Amino acid sequence: MLVSHETPISMLEDSRYYNDYDYALVHLFETQPEYYSFFKQSLLQGREVLLDNSIFELGHAFDPEKFAKYVRELNPTYYVVPDVLEDSQKTMSSFHKFKMQYPDLPGLTIGVVQGKTYQQLVKCYKYMSAHADYIAISFDYSWYKTIGHYEPVERPHVVMDVEDKSLYDKLHKQDERRTVLELLADGRRKFINMLIDDGIWNHNKPHHLLGNSLPQEMKHYKDIKSIRSVDTSNPVVAGIKGIRYIKDYGMTQKPSTMLADLIEHEVTEDEKYDINYNVQQYKQLCK
Numbered sequence: 001m002l003v004s005h006e007t008p009i010s011m012l013e014d015s016r017y018y019n020d021y022d023y024a025l026v027h028l029f030e031t032q033p034e035y036y037s038f039f040k041q042s043l044l045q046g047r048e049v050l051l052d053n054s055i056f057e058l059g060h061a062f063d064p065e066k067f068a069k070y071v072r073e074l075n076p077t078y079y080v081v082p083d084v085l086e087d088s089q090k091t092m093s094s095f096h097k098f099k100m101q102y103p104d105l106p107g108l109t110i111g112v113v114q115g116k117t118y119q120q121l122v123k124c125y126k127y128m129s130a131h132a133d134y135i136a137i138s139f140d141y142s143w144y145k146t147i148g149h150y151e152p153v154e155r156p157h158v159v160m161d162v163e164d165k166s167l168y169d170k171l172h173k174q175d176e177r178r179t180v181l182e183l184l185a186d187g188r189r190k191f192i193n194m195l196i197d198d199g200i201w202n203h204n205k206p207h208h209l210l211g212n213s214l215p216q217e218m219k220h221y222k223d224i225k226s227i228r229s230v231d232t233s234n235p236v237v238a239g240i241k242g243i244r245y246i247k248d249y250g251m252t253q254k255p256s257t258m259l260a261d262l263i264e265h266e267v268t269e270d271e272k273y274d275i276n277y278n279v280q281q282y283k284q285l286c287k
Contacts, residue, residue: 001228001286002048008262026052049076081112108134136209139209141191147186221286243274
């Protein structure tokens with residue numbers, strides 16, 4: 001499985017040593033010319049570049065006309081066709097409209113599966129299987145929370161004073177967030193297995209996993225050869241925050257900061273050490 005971790009500009013050159021391909025967020029091209037130049041140079045070096053439409057960072061897909069312009073200029077290996085969060089019908093319509101308006105764009109198309117129910121997700125999956133070159137599945141569909149499993153965390157329920165109450169509230173919020181992360185990780189695993197068991201999964205087409213909630217999820221995909229790639233900034237953001245992966249396990253929490261908000265961060269030597277440790281641990285989970 002090919003792995004790529006979004007990285008601050010100050011460490012982009014280093015990222016070529018630990019990333020199997022380079023993952024670009026299109027909205028950053030507007031304000032970060034150095035960022036754009038890095039991916040242009042990567043293509044000249046013969047590296048694969050995946051251009052994303054930045055829907056996770058923006059809350060909506062990047063402007064289609066501008067996106068098509070950047071696809072032409074950059075000439076990426078693959079690009080994520082503009083989609084609509086958790087709306088299968090609008091995502092399929094967006095894919096169709098984009099391909100009709102820009103039929104001659106360079107690179108292979110990545111179609112994202114979207115929906116709020118299994119039936120909607122299956123319908124969108126079948127459409128992308130028939131029309132896209134590459135199928136992408138996100139880590140955070142709300143539907144995952146209805147099918148995922150989590151391990152409850154036992155906490156003492158006795159609150160002795162105000163200070164303890166404050167600590168208890170903090171731990172309770174951490175437990176709630178961990179619960180959501182576990183549901184998302186287990187939910188995507190179950191969704192993929194359901195598609196396989198129901199004979200819907202297309203083993204002849206490459207698949208891309210958009211992001212991660214918890215990295216240990218990746219251990220479950222070792223035998224699914226059609227899952228070709230994954231992207232996640234998780235190991236990098238965790239390293240910047242001073243968080244190291246648990247050896248041979250992964251994480252119990254996930255920093256809520258998006259890498260795009262840290263794109264201008266100057267990575268320190270200590271942070272770089274933690275990042276390199278985390279990305280190596282992540283690769284082990286994928287093997």
